Amino acid sequence: MKRAIMPGTFDPITEGHLDVIRRAAQIFDEVIVAVAQSPHKEPLFTHEERAELARQATESIPNVTVEPFSGLLVEFAKEVEASVVVKGLRAITDFEYEFQMTALNYELANDIETLFIMSPPKFMYLSSSIVREIARLDGDVSQFVSPCVEAALAQKFGLSRARG
Secondary structure, three states, X not given: OOXXXXXXXXXXXXXXXXXXXXXXXXXXXXXEEEEEOOHHHOOOOOHHHHHHHHHHHHOOOOOEEEEEEOOOHHHHHHHOOOOEEEEEXXXXXXXXHHXXXXXXXXXXXXXXXXXXXXXXXXXXXXXXXXXXXXXXXXXXXXXXXXXHHHHHHHHHOOOOOOOO
């Protein structure tokens, strides 16, 4: 059984993340969406909220589970017996950062591979921070996130309702 993890802060999980998760789920027997604590990023949603939103957004993908984690990614990968880390790439800037992280992870655990999945053009501009900013300004985020995330953003920002 080939198990992969897809790590991220997912603050919040977007359609771009879901695209990579769905594609990884076609390649691997099991994909664990690994929701990182990431306190240094000062996330909008709590660790538990981000994990729950990811669970709701991925519930229709049968071979995907969601697990929150803290600490080193490679240690979490070993803990859940994953042999591959899946990362989505949008642009050159993503590649530069992910290239460094992959090299470091390889030094820490050279038996864990990294697989990069390129975003399709329609998601190359999409990021959680952009979605948060649009929602904060009461813009329509329905094309960028799942309905559960749209509702959570509306609630977080005190907006009267989610669009839809």
